Amino acid sequence: MTQQYLLDCMIQGFPEEFHINTLPELLETCSKELEKDVDMKLIFINLMERLSNYLSDNASSVANL
Secondary structure, three states, rough: HHHHHHHHHHHHHHHHHHHHHHHHHHHHHHHHEEEEHOOOOOHHHHHHHHHHHHHHOOOHHHHHH
């Protein structure tokens, strides 16, 4: 529960550009370091929706990534 809460706080605390640029590292760290019983489904759904909304609203930013 604690890992899930901390990850959710981290995701909410950093801007979308940060998450876009560090997504591979985030996914790798989560797969290796989190406890096996941590339910990440809702957190990743929220992150992907947030990034999707950001990229659709900022289409010109996609070219710069």
